[in-house]
Each structure stands twice: as C-alpha cells, then as structure tokens.
Amino acid sequence: MQFPQIRIPKKYIKIGAWILGVFALVLITLGAVAYGKREALLKKMMAKAIAKADKDYGLEIKIGSAGFSGLSAVRMQHISVVPKDRDTLATINDITVGVKLFPLIFGNVKLSEINLNEGKLNVVLKDSLTNLDFILKRKKKDSTSNSNKVALSDLASNLLNEVFYKIPDDMQLKNLMMQLNDNDTASLKFLTTSATIDGGELKSNITVNDTAATWHINGKLNPGRKRLNIMLYADGKKVELPYIERKLSTKISFDTVRTEMKEADFSGGDYKISGSWGIKNLLINQKRISSADIIVPDAKIDADMLIGDNFLCLDSTSTVYLKKASIHPFLKYTLSPNKIYEMKLKAEEQDAQAIFDSFPLGLFESLEGMQVQGKLRYNLDFYLDTAIPDSVKFNSTLTPTNFKIVKWGKTDLQKINSDFVYTPYEYGKPMRNITIGPSNPNFTRLDDISPNFKNALLTSEDPSFFRHHGFVEESIRKSIAVNFKEKRFKRGGSTISMQLVKNVFLSRQKTLARKAEEILIVWLIENNKLVSKQRMLEVYFNIIEMGQNVYGIGEASRHYFGKTPAELNIGEGIFLANIVPKPKAALYKFMSDGSLKGYLLPYFNFIGGTMARRGLTPADTSGYGFYNVRLREGLRQYLLPDSTVIDTAAVDADDDGMLPPAAMQDKSKSLFDRLFGGSSAKKDTAANNKAIIRPDTAKTKKQLRQERREQRRKEREQEKTKENGAS
Structure with missing residues (x-):
C-alpha cells in the first residue's frame, strides 16, 4: 500500500523552524536563569517545606547543610525530624536524592537515585502515645476540611x-x-x-x-x-x-x-x-x-483486585492454590451508601484426595491420614447488607461424585455405632467417664425413652433432624442476622448432628479450626451415612448435659423426678427439653414447693402447641402438663425462697451453649453462686459409670451466713431506694 505524498510549502517549514528555535531558546534561557539561581530556590523551597511541616504536623525539621550535586541531585547532611513533645523520629547523616527532569515538567516527581549513608527511623510507643501521632492529627484535619469524597x-x-x-x-x-x-x-x-x-x-x-x-x-x-x-x-x-x-x-x-x-x-x-x-x-x-x-x-x-468508587473487591478470576487443590474466591466490601459484605467460594470438581492432602497440618487432627476416593465440588455464596441484615443470604454446598472413604485417619468416625466411653468436660476439665452402652445402668435405648421427651426436644432443638443432612441453612442464616444485629454470638445454628460430633469426636477447645473440623466431620458422617439417624439421636440423648454433673436422659429423669425415661409425662418432657440450652439453670426454675415458676407457662404452651399441630401430642388448654411437674422432694431443700427473683433468661451461654462459671444466674445477683458454687461440685468418678445423684445434705453454716448477708444487703438497697423516692 502506497501512502499519498504530503507537500508542505517551504514557508510553513521555515515558520515552524523559527517557532521551535524560539521555544528552545526560551527554555535554554529559563534553564540558565534557573540554574544560576537554583541554590537560592532550593533554600526557599526548603524553608517553605520546614515551615509547613511545623504548622501542619508539629514537626521540627533541621537540616545541617544542603546543596546541589550535579544537574538534578540534592545532597543533604545532618537531618533530624522531631515531633512536638515526642521522641526523635528520624535522623540521617548523609543523603543524596536525584529527580528525573522530564517528568518534572508535567508535575510528577520521579526519583532517579538515592544514596543514603547512616540513618535511623525510631518509632516510640509510650502508653497510648507514639511519635507518629502527627499523621493522625493531619488526617483528622483533612477530613474536616475536605467535603468532597475522592473515589x-x-x-x-x-x-x-x-x-x-x-x-x-x-x-x-x-x-x-x-x-x-x-x-x-x-x-x-x-x-x-x-x-x-x-x-x-x-x-x-x-x-x-x-x-x-x-x-x-x-x-x-x-x-x-x-x-x-x-x-x-x-x-x-x-x-x-x-x-x-x-x-x-x-x-x-x-x-x-x-x-x-x-x-x-x-x-x-x-x-x-x-x-x-x-x-x-x-x-x-x-x-x-x-x-x-x-x-x-x-x-x-x-489475585486480581478491583477498586471502584466505593468498593474493594478480590475478583473471582483469582485462584488460591494449596498443594494440588485450588479454589476461586470472590470477596467484596462496599462502603456506601450501605456497608455490604459479599463472599463467594468456588472449587471446581477435583480429586478428593488432593483436597484432603491440601489441608494444613494441625488444622484437622482427627482427619489426618484419611484416604478417600472420588471427586468433590464446593460452592459458597454469602451476602450481607448491613442496612437490612434479616435479608442475609447464605448457601453452602459440597457435592461428591463417587466419593468413598477408604481408610480412617486418627479417629474412627463410626465408633459410636458400638459401645464406647464418653468423657464430658466442664470448663476445660474432664468430669468422669461414661460408658455409652448396656453395661451402664443409666444408658437408655431410643425405644425406651418417652415420646414426650423425644418430641419435645426435637421440636425445640432440631425439628428437621430426620430430614436434613447435618446442616440447616435457614437456621444458620437467621443466626448470622441475629448475631450481627446483637453484635455478639447470641444465637447458634448448630443441629443435633453438630452437637453430637462436637462432644464425641472433638476437644472442648473453642477454636476456629475445631469449628471447621466439626462441620467437615458432620458432612462426612451424614452424607456417607456412616451412622444412622436413630443411633445418632440415641447417643445424643445419652450424653447430653442436663444439670450440674448430670449427663443423659437416664440420669436426668431420675435426678429431677425419680423416674425412668420411659415414665416421663408431657410436662416433664417439655421441662427437660427446656433446660438443654442452659442445663445449670435447671433448679432456678422451681418454686420452693417443687412446682414450676409461672414464667415458664408460655414456653410450655408454645412447645406443646407446636407438638399438637404436628400430631405429636393431644391438644391441651391447661399448659401441656405444666401444673403437674414436681421436682422430687430430695432436691427441694436446695431451692431458694419464692421471694427471691431469678431471671434465668439472663443466664447467657457462650457460643457452644456452655455456661461460664460466673453466668449461672442473673449478673446482678451472686447468691446462687455462693450457695452452690464450690460445695455442689462432684468428684471425678472415672472409675464408676453409674449415675451419681447429688446427696441431699443441708446447707453449711458458711452458706447460711452468706445468704443472710445477701438478704441484708438487699434490704439496705430497698431502704435507700425508698428514701431517694421520698426526697
């Protein structure tokens, strides 16, 4: 292809040459003038910069000597930077800095060289103060003066x-x-x-x-x-x-x-x-x-990171590699108008053993050494708009293809299919060994447990237990919304399957690794049908904590009512289901005559009504056995006078449903702790698998003195309240 020739008249060429020549001459002249006055300009610029640093940042900057070295390099010696009323931040003995001239024409300061000989940057923290506070001071000032937000x-x-x-x-x-x-x-x-x-x-x-x-x-x-x-x-x-x-x-x-x-x-x-x-x-x-x-x-x-006008994002084109396994993450944080959190994880179908081998060592100890076959695919989708937390989205799916467990790791996940020994822990300490099997007289088969208790507990704790595969996404979604609004872990999303795995297979240490391991083990058991639903429920009913050193429905039914699990009526079944989330608060729910406190009646009507609508119990307009529940006489002597008000709803459990030692009652009262805190703890009975019933002993003199002191303190507070009201 031949381009057409462009003919420019000679007079225009001459004019252009003259213009370029004049422009070059002006640049040379200005350069010569600037070069001759550059030392003075340098001193003026340095004085201006030092004054600005003192005014805006409270920095005292001293420079021993400064001058040009070559055409575009500046050499400075004996520099110090000291924030006001703070320790010296920096000192430099000798530094030469050179800039590129061409970018300088367009206002860009690009460095061509740096030579530094002996310097010190010293950051000092004293209490809540540092010698870097001047940076925060300047940022605060800028934030008030700049009304237009920068993208x-x-x-x-x-x-x-x-x-x-x-x-x-x-x-x-x-x-x-x-x-x-x-x-x-x-x-x-x-x-x-x-x-x-x-x-x-x-x-x-x-x-x-x-x-x-x-x-x-x-x-x-x-x-x-x-x-x-x-x-x-x-x-x-x-x-x-x-x-x-x-x-x-x-x-x-x-x-x-x-x-x-x-x-x-x-x-x-x-x-x-x-x-x-x-x-x-x-x-x-x-x-x-x-x-x-x-x-x-x-x-x-x-990683591919995208930064928009109001968001930060790790794009889904990113890939995380752990050994031979890989996953595509998507993370997005939107700042305005509402804060929005988004997370998506996508692991394409890949070799299952490669995924298990990619787990960091020490993360899932019970699964280390496990060998599997087949393939796995994983997808997670999470979305939370902080302005409408109830609309949170959560979906998690691990999809197997021809997946099979070939060899167990450190833990046999099918061990609960036969008799085994369970050791409960409280506050990190083992209580006693409990045999889950016929050799333990308190062990109760599922068929020998009253439907009144089974149905009440499933209704309150895990209504879809026989339908789900270990997890209930809607429950997890609601838990996220509630916990976000409350700014604390108020509601958990654990199913019976998760609680069982947590107690039987894992340590009681509350760590992120243990929670992740719990989720994975539940998936392995449920999706591979390693344990039947009936056996899982049977084991759960026999290990669940239901009072101070009371474990399993066999011990609980005898402890509270002197009955076998098969003899429990509808009211007793609903009560025992009620104490599962906070078992150590059980005795606080009784009046001194052994009857239940009135605030529990709405709970009985709610659970009983729900059971009735599902055909699990006859409809009842008198509280579903509420008025027939009576604590056995041997325990009534431990109950406080009816005038003592205890709000058991204020007894908070932690994220695992375990009560901390100081949370056995209303935080404003310590009487129950004083009565039962030390003397009611039972000895370790590792050598005895039989249920231990707390001895019916009278209160000690020390406990009585403490009770009287507490009563007198309350009377004094009431008198002060009356006096303040009268005044």
Missing part, C-alpha cells in the same frame, strides 16, 4: 503512583536502622547494612535484633511499568516474628514469601491490580485458631 479507585491509583515514583532507578543504602520501642518492654530492630537497586535488581542485607537473624529482600523492580517481583527470606533459618508473638500471642514463621505485581491500571472505570503472593512452610500458632501448630507447606494466590 477509592482514584485514591488507589494516586497512592500507587506515589509509591512507584519514589522507587529510584539507582539506590545505595548503608546502615539504615529502623527501630520500634514499645513502652520499654519490647523492641524490634532492623539494620539495613546494605541495600542496592542497580538496573532494576534489588539486593539487601538486613540484620534483625542485632544478631538474631539476617534477612534478605531481593528481586526485580520496574517502577515505570508498575511491576515488581520480590522475595523475603532469612539466612539458614526461618523468618520469625517474635515481636508479634509477644504482643499478640501469635507465633508466625515461614521459609520464604514472594510477592509479584504484574499490572496496575484502570479497567472499565475500576482500578485493577493483578499479581500473586506465595509462601513456603508457613507456621501459625494462635490459640483462637488452633491449639496446635498449623503448618502450610505451600500456598499461593493469583
């Missing part, structure tokens, strides 16, 4: 540009100390003995805490294209963070961490950052996560 995408772009603009083409640092002093009780030191950037290659040597370790941050940098690929590792040992361990009781170590940024630019109005992050042999020990070390041999994420 997050523009903010991210500007921030990232500033970071990359400050990465020089050439750099040489020697003896730069970065130190943190935390209330004179803990410190952290990083001494960069050398760090260089040459031709985009970064190399460094960093001494940690004097002689504790030597770290290296090495890699490739390309600031112009917003690309980097760097790796952190230590000489001959793991990278450890002892300061975090001391401050947060969290131990973290790893062999290497690699970070790569591949792209950062606007895409369809959003700012997109693409890169990857990988870690080798990560070790985490945090008691809220797991009681044991969690080890991740190899993990990597290829």
Whole structure:
C-alpha cells in the first residue's frame, strides 16, 4: 500500500523552524536563569517545606547543610525530624536524592537515585502515645476540611503512583536502622547494612535484633511499568516474628514469601491490580485458631483486585492454590451508601484426595491420614447488607461424585455405632467417664425413652433432624442476622448432628479450626451415612448435659423426678427439653414447693402447641402438663425462697451453649453462686459409670451466713431506694 505524498510549502517549514528555535531558546534561557539561581530556590523551597511541616504536623525539621550535586541531585547532611513533645523520629547523616527532569515538567516527581549513608527511623510507643501521632492529627484535619469524597479507585491509583515514583532507578543504602520501642518492654530492630537497586535488581542485607537473624529482600523492580517481583527470606533459618508473638500471642514463621505485581491500571472505570503472593512452610500458632501448630507447606494466590468508587473487591478470576487443590474466591466490601459484605467460594470438581492432602497440618487432627476416593465440588455464596441484615443470604454446598472413604485417619468416625466411653468436660476439665452402652445402668435405648421427651426436644432443638443432612441453612442464616444485629454470638445454628460430633469426636477447645473440623466431620458422617439417624439421636440423648454433673436422659429423669425415661409425662418432657440450652439453670426454675415458676407457662404452651399441630401430642388448654411437674422432694431443700427473683433468661451461654462459671444466674445477683458454687461440685468418678445423684445434705453454716448477708444487703438497697423516692 502506497501512502499519498504530503507537500508542505517551504514557508510553513521555515515558520515552524523559527517557532521551535524560539521555544528552545526560551527554555535554554529559563534553564540558565534557573540554574544560576537554583541554590537560592532550593533554600526557599526548603524553608517553605520546614515551615509547613511545623504548622501542619508539629514537626521540627533541621537540616545541617544542603546543596546541589550535579544537574538534578540534592545532597543533604545532618537531618533530624522531631515531633512536638515526642521522641526523635528520624535522623540521617548523609543523603543524596536525584529527580528525573522530564517528568518534572508535567508535575510528577520521579526519583532517579538515592544514596543514603547512616540513618535511623525510631518509632516510640509510650502508653497510648507514639511519635507518629502527627499523621493522625493531619488526617483528622483533612477530613474536616475536605467535603468532597475522592473515589477509592482514584485514591488507589494516586497512592500507587506515589509509591512507584519514589522507587529510584539507582539506590545505595548503608546502615539504615529502623527501630520500634514499645513502652520499654519490647523492641524490634532492623539494620539495613546494605541495600542496592542497580538496573532494576534489588539486593539487601538486613540484620534483625542485632544478631538474631539476617534477612534478605531481593528481586526485580520496574517502577515505570508498575511491576515488581520480590522475595523475603532469612539466612539458614526461618523468618520469625517474635515481636508479634509477644504482643499478640501469635507465633508466625515461614521459609520464604514472594510477592509479584504484574499490572496496575484502570479497567472499565475500576482500578485493577493483578499479581500473586506465595509462601513456603508457613507456621501459625494462635490459640483462637488452633491449639496446635498449623503448618502450610505451600500456598499461593493469583489475585486480581478491583477498586471502584466505593468498593474493594478480590475478583473471582483469582485462584488460591494449596498443594494440588485450588479454589476461586470472590470477596467484596462496599462502603456506601450501605456497608455490604459479599463472599463467594468456588472449587471446581477435583480429586478428593488432593483436597484432603491440601489441608494444613494441625488444622484437622482427627482427619489426618484419611484416604478417600472420588471427586468433590464446593460452592459458597454469602451476602450481607448491613442496612437490612434479616435479608442475609447464605448457601453452602459440597457435592461428591463417587466419593468413598477408604481408610480412617486418627479417629474412627463410626465408633459410636458400638459401645464406647464418653468423657464430658466442664470448663476445660474432664468430669468422669461414661460408658455409652448396656453395661451402664443409666444408658437408655431410643425405644425406651418417652415420646414426650423425644418430641419435645426435637421440636425445640432440631425439628428437621430426620430430614436434613447435618446442616440447616435457614437456621444458620437467621443466626448470622441475629448475631450481627446483637453484635455478639447470641444465637447458634448448630443441629443435633453438630452437637453430637462436637462432644464425641472433638476437644472442648473453642477454636476456629475445631469449628471447621466439626462441620467437615458432620458432612462426612451424614452424607456417607456412616451412622444412622436413630443411633445418632440415641447417643445424643445419652450424653447430653442436663444439670450440674448430670449427663443423659437416664440420669436426668431420675435426678429431677425419680423416674425412668420411659415414665416421663408431657410436662416433664417439655421441662427437660427446656433446660438443654442452659442445663445449670435447671433448679432456678422451681418454686420452693417443687412446682414450676409461672414464667415458664408460655414456653410450655408454645412447645406443646407446636407438638399438637404436628400430631405429636393431644391438644391441651391447661399448659401441656405444666401444673403437674414436681421436682422430687430430695432436691427441694436446695431451692431458694419464692421471694427471691431469678431471671434465668439472663443466664447467657457462650457460643457452644456452655455456661461460664460466673453466668449461672442473673449478673446482678451472686447468691446462687455462693450457695452452690464450690460445695455442689462432684468428684471425678472415672472409675464408676453409674449415675451419681447429688446427696441431699443441708446447707453449711458458711452458706447460711452468706445468704443472710445477701438478704441484708438487699434490704439496705430497698431502704435507700425508698428514701431517694421520698426526697
């Protein structure tokens, strides 16, 4: 293809040449003038910057000497930065900074070189104050003066540009100390003995805490294209963070961490950052996560992050790799007009054994060594708009294909199909061993338990037990909504299957790892039909806590009513179902004559009415046996006078339904704790599988004295209230 020739008259060429010549002459003239006055301009700019730092940030900046070194480099010596009324933040002995001239024409300050010799950055924490408080002060001032909000995408772009603009083409640092002093009780030191950037290659040597370790941050940098690929590792040992361990009781170590940024630019109005992050042999020990070390041999994420005007998002094109298994995450946080949380996880169908092998060591101890066949696919969908929490969406599906368990791990998940020994724990301590089988006289087969109790407990705790596969998504969804609105774990979403697995197969430690392991074991048992529903319910009824050191329906029916489980009437069945969430509050619900307190009548009508509508019991207009419930006489002597008001609804259980020692009654009263706190605890009966009935002994003199003191205190408070009302 031949392009047509364009003929430009010579006079226009001459005019253009003259214009370019004049423009070049003006630039040269201005450059010469600026070059001649650059020292004065530098001093003026420095004085202005120092004054602004003092006015806006309360920083006292001193510079011993400053001057140009070459055409575009500035050398400064003996610099100090001291926040007002705080410790010295930074000192620099000698630094030379060079800028690129061409970007400067367009207002962009890009560094061409940095040479630093001996410097110190010193962060000091004293109580709630630090010598970095000036940053927060400035942010607060800016937030009040700027009424127009900047889009997050523009903010991210500007921030990232500033970071990359400050990465020089050439750099040489020697003896730069970065130190943190935390209330004179803990410190952290990083001494960069050398760090260089040459031709985009970064190399460094960093001494940690004097002689504790030597770290290296090495890699490739390309600031112009917003690309980097760097790796952190230590000489001959793991990278450890002892300061975090001391401050947060969290131990973290790893062999290497690699970070790569591949792209950062606007895409369809959003700012997109693409890169990857990988870690080798990560070790985490945090008691809220797991009681044991969690080890991740190899993990990597290829991430695409999107930043919009009002949201942050990890896009679903991202992939997390754990050994040979992979999953696609989607995380989105919308800031306005309402805060919205979104999470989606998608694991495409893949080899089941590869998934089990990818579990971090120490995370699921009971499943370690398990061998499986087949394939698995997983999908999770979560959406919460904080303005309408009741509309929360939750859907979780683990789909098997030809899945089969070939070999158990550390725990046989079918052990409850035959007789076994159960050890209940209270407040982290084992109570006693209980044989779940005919050799225990209190063990009760499912067919020998009154339908009045079975139906009442299923109605109140898990109505769809025989229909669901271990989980009830609607219950979990409602729990999320309630807990979010209450800002605490008020409602749980556990099914009977989950409670059974928690008590029989897992430790009583309340950790995230244990909860995740509980969910996985429930899925394995329910979806592979390892245990029948009838056997699960039978075991559950025989291990459930139903009072202070009272476990199982066999012990509970004899303890409260002196009956066998088969003899329970409708009222007794509803009462025993009522105490399951808070078993240690059971005795507080009785009057001194052994009858139930009136506030329980609506509960009886509700549960009884629900059972009647489902055809589980005859309709009853007199409270479904409420007035026929009587505590056996041997326990009535432990009941308080009827004048004592106890709100058992205020007895809060924790996230597992276990009551803390201080929550056995209304928080404003301590009388019950004083009466039963220490003397009612039973001895460990590991050698005896029979039910232990609390002896019917009278109150001690100490308990009576405490009761009288408590009564006198209440009378004094009532008198003061009357006096204040009269005045």
